[in-house]
Amino acid sequence: MSRTTYREAVRAAIREAMQGDPRVFLMGEDVGAYGGCYAVSMGLLDEFGADRVRDTPLSESAFVGAGIGAAMGGQRPIVEIMTCNFSLLALDQIMNNAATIRHMSGGQLSIPVVIRMATGAGRQLAAQHSHSLEGWYAHIPGIKVLAPATLEDARGMLPTALEDPDPVLIFEHAGLYNLAGELADDAGAVPIDRAAVRRAGDRVTLVTYGGSLHKTLEAAERLAGEGVEAEVIDLRTLRPLDDATIMASVRKTHRAVIVDEGWRSGSLAAEIVARIMEQALYELDAPVARVCSAEVPIPYAKHLEHAALPQVEGIVAAVRAQLG
C-alpha cells in the first residue's frame, strides 16, 4: 500500500496507458505546459512529449470531435475537457457523433474514445462552474458514463475505459482530486459494469455516486450511532446502470434513499426511483426518497451553495423520515 491522492491515481492510470500503448495520447486545454487545470497531467508532457500530450486551443467542439475522429481512425485518445460546464460546447460532437456513429454506420465503426472531465459544485465557483451534467449524459444511448468516487476507481476505471470499443465519458468530481488515502501498489484495471456496495446495512439502502458518496458514507456513520445500519451503494457506472445490485439491496432493506448532486427534475435519481418502482415496488415499506440539489443555478455565497447541495444532515433527515 502507498499513500496517494485521487489526482495522482488518475495520473498514474494515464501514464501507465501511455507507456503500454503508443496509440494512446492525451489532449485538451492546458493538459501539457500548464499541467492540467486540476494538475492531473502534471509532468506528463516532459515524460511523453508534445505529440502524446497535446495542448489544444479553446475549441471544445473541434478537439472533442478530433478525438472521436482519431478513435475512428485507429488511435486511442484520452480527451480531457476542463470541466463538464464547457462540455456543452462539445455536446454536438458527443451526442451527434460519438454516440451515433456506431449505430448509423450499421455497426461498421466503433469509437474507442475516452473523454474525461471534472464535474460538480462545492467550491463557491457559482453557477457556470458548478454543474453536475453526468446525469444528462447518462441519458444518451451509445456512450458509457463513469463516476469514479474512490482511489481504486480513479486508478482503475481509465484502463478499462480505454479497452472498451465504445465512447466512455469519465466524470471526476472536482471535490475529490485531493482525496487522499492508501492504494494497493498493484492497483489496476477495475470492471466498469457494476455498482459496488461500499457499506453493508439492513435498514435502508442509500444509492449514490461520485462526490456524494463520501457525504453519504458520513451520513451512514451518523445513522449507525443512532442504531440504524444503512447500506451504501456506489453506482460507479451511470450508464448502463447496474439494476441488479440496487434491487438486491432494496429487497433486503425495503427502503431506499437516492442521493444525487444533479437537480431533482428529470434526474438520474428520478430514473433510479422509477426502476425501483418497476422492479421492486412490492418490496418497499416506505416511498423511495431523494436528496438532490435544489432547483436553482448553484449560487456563489457559501451558505447558499451549501444549502443548494445534498449534505450529510439532509441525508440523515431523509432516512429518519423514511423510518417514521
Next chain:
Amino acid sequence: MSDPLPEREHALDLLHQMLRIRRFEEKAAELYTQERIRGFLHLYIGEEAVAAGVMATLRPDDAVVGTYREHGHALLKGVSAASIMAEMFGKQEGCSRGRGGSMHLFDAKARFYGGNAIVGGGLPLAVGLALADQRAGLSRVTVCFFGEGAMAEGEFHESMNLAALWRVPVLFVCENNRYAMGTALERSESETDLVRHAESYRVPARAVDGMDVVAVEAAAREAVEHVRAGEGPRFLEAQTYRFRAHSMFDAQLYRDKHEVEQWRGRGPIVRLQTRLREAGWLDDDALEAIEARVRQEVADAVAFAEAGTWEPVEELLRDVYTEVPR
C-alpha cells in the same frame, strides 16, 4: 481560359462518373415521389463536377467525410450504388443496414465516414481522422466536404485553426452553391470571399470554378499533393450551384427561375460533353454507350434495393454498443 483536357480515357471517365451521380439521383428523386425513399433527400444535381473532380485525385485508402448531400461522394468513393439505394429504401442490405438513410451513408472499407447531417459536424471528425494518420505515420489524405453555410458555424473555425496548428493532412472542400437552404451567401457572411476565411488561419486556399470538372480536378490534385506531402491542410472553394430544391420540401421562394436556368446552361455535364465533342472524343454513339452503362448500374441498384429485406424488429437494439465477445 480553361484547363487543358486530361487524356481521353480519363476525360471520358470524368463524364461517366458525373453521369453516374446524375442518373442515380434522378432515379432517387423519382423513387422519393413514389414514397419508396422517405425521410430527407438532398440532391447534388448540378454540383457533380466537385465530387468527380476531387475523387479522381484520391487513392482508395484516403478518407472522405461528407454531409447529408453525399450520395455522389459515396458513389465515387467506391460505395456501391446498390448498397446506397438499399440504404435509402431502409433495407438491411444498405451500406448502413438501413439505420442511417440518405443522410448517413457509411462504408468503412471504402473509408467513407458519413453522411453527417449536422451542419459543420463533420469537420472535427476529419481533423481527427487525419490526426490518426499523422500519428501512425501514414501518408493518407482525409477530404472533408461541406457547404458554404457551414462556414458560419463555430466548428468550421475551430477545425481550421486546429488543423492548421497541428498541420494534419486534411483537404477542406467547400461546395459553395450560394445558398444555405434559402439563405444566400451575402445574407450569411460578412466576408463573402470564402478563401479569405481559410487564409486567416494560414491555410493555403483557392477558389475554383466548380462547374468545370477539369478545373476542379487540377486544383484538387495540386492541393492533395501538398497535403499528402505533409505540408498541412488546404482549402478549396468550389463555386457551384444546386439545380434542384434544397431537399424535397422546398418551394424555392428565395431564388428566381431565371437564375436557375442560367446556371443549368453552364451545367458541369453539358460543359464537359461539349468539350469532348469539340475534341472529337465523343459522339452520340459513345455518349449513348456511357448512358447505357449508367442506366444498367442504376437499374441494378434499384433491383437490389427492391429485393432487399427488412431487418427483423427483434434486432432493433443492435449496434448501439460494440458486441464484445466474452
